[in-house]
Amino acid sequence: MRGIMPPMAPCADTDFVGRVRACIEAHGLLPRADDAARPTTPVVVGVSGGPDSVALLLALHELARSEFALALTVAHLHHGLRETAAEEDRLFVENLAARLGLPCETGRADVPTEAERPGIGIEEAARNLRRRFLADAARRAGAGKVALGHTADDRVETVLFRILRGTGVEGLVALEPRAPLDADSGIEIIRPLIDVTRAEVVTFLKERGQTWREDETNRSRRHARNRIRHELLPLLRETFNPKVEEALLRLSDQAGAAAEVLQDILDETWKKIVQEMPDGRSLVVDADDFAALRPWLQGSLLRRAVERLGGGLKHMSAERTRAAVEALLAKSVAGPVELPGDLAATRRRRAIRIGAPDASTARRD
Numbered sequence: 001m002r003g004i005m006p007p008m009a010p011c012a013d014t015d016f017v018g019r020v021r022a023c024i025e026a027h028g029l030l031p032r033a034d035d036a037a038r039p040t041t042p043v044v045v046g047v048s049g050g051p052d053s054v055a056l057l058l059a060l061h062e063l064a065r066s067e068f069a070l071a072l073t074v075a076h077l078h079h080g081l082r083e084t085a086a087e088e089d090r091l092f093v094e095n096l097a098a099r100l101g102l103p104c105e106t107g108r109a110d111v112p113t114e115a116e117r118p119g120i121g122i123e124e125a126a127r128n129l130r131r132r133f134l135a136d137a138a139r140r141a142g143a144g145k146v147a148l149g150h151t152a153d154d155r156v157e158t159v160l161f162r163i164l165r166g167t168g169v170e171g172l173v174a175l176e177p178r179a180p181l182d183a184d185s186g187i188e189i190i191r192p193l194i195d196v197t198r199a200e201v202v203t204f205l206k207e208r209g210q211t212w213r214e215d216e217t218n219r220s221r222r223h224a225r226n227r228i229r230h231e232l233l234p235l236l237r238e239t240f241n242p243k244v245e246e247a248l249l250r251l252s253d254q255a256g257a258a259a260e261v262l263q264d265i266l267d268e269t270w271k272k273i274v275q276e277m278p279d280g281r282s283l284v285v286d287a288d289d290f291a292a293l294r295p296w297l298q299g300s301l302l303r304r305a306v307e308r309l310g311g312g313l314k315h316m317s318a319e320r321t322r323a324a325v326e327a328l329l330a331k332s333v334a335g336p337v338e339l340p341g342d343l344a345a346t347r348r349r350r351a352i353r354i355g356a357p358d359a360s361t362a363r364r365d
Helices: 016-026 050-062 083-100 122-141 152-165 198-208 224-239 246-272 287-290 297-306 320-331
Strands: 002-005 039-046 072-079 103-106 145-147 179-181 188-190 212-215 274-276 282-286 333-339 343-348 351-355
Touching: 016 050, 016 198, 016 246, 039 122, 039 198, 050 072, 050 198, 050 212, 072 083, 072 122, 072 152, 083 103, 103 122, 122 145, 122 246, 152 246, 152 287, 224 246, 246 274, 246 287, 246 297, 274 297, 282 287, 282 333, 287 297, 287 320, 297 320, 320 333, 320 343
Parallel strands: 039 072, 039 145, 072 103, 145 188
Antiparallel strands: 002 212, 179 188, 274 282, 282 351, 333 343, 343 351
């Protein structure tokens, strides 16, 4: 159940809006209004009613009236959970948008039903439906950008969560300032709060006397992310490193720099040894060249092939990737090796073919 957080006494000025402006400029998230001739940029702002999204909306609204030519649309999704509290969230967001003079799109999703699909949990179902709703809202608003209220704290928690689950270099790059909303729409997510902390968000709202909605499920210890936030991070700060958040963010930044280099290597290797079929349903890899690659590159190339063919990477774990590579390299004739998305890989001497089962039988040399 959510409750409304009351405004607190004003705190010292933190220039929160200035921090958001600096993030936008540093990462090129939005064009500045350098002259009157520059067209207005439509932006959809995802607002749940929680402190992060409310602070994001207020900051963008202020910047839209001064330095950025923005046409903001507020978007809020009822997830079909916590009925009474969720209705109160919707009313809160609609009233906030009206007070700011902004259009507001609201929608309703059935997360419990979506979560009944095989391999889909509540959190993933909510995320999928929320992104679908935001994409639709952006299209209706003519917007190519959707602003979300993720903060530096969210980034820290995501990095630590992935470390605990087991991740590679790419997984350490968490919640980038800009990212595709999905694979097809061409709409981009931007995160103007990614360089500020949750504490700075709350201070800003208190300074403005702005209320927000508090989701009590964020305190529940049932979810791993909440245990990381409320138990593990405080323990790490107290016992090991009082600046553990800074350390994790540095790790993520360094991983991002390394990932760019590795991505360049993967791109060049892909061009040299992968032949994509005209039907878009399969591809062929030279087995000898594939065997000569380093293990990391073999796995990355196979994962890209699965992703490129629409298989998705959720079920392409490091263990499954390694097992598939080993199976394809163990014999000159191997497979089919099952892959996510009803794909399969088959080797026939020098040709490894990856694709739909009806296209997975490799050519004979």
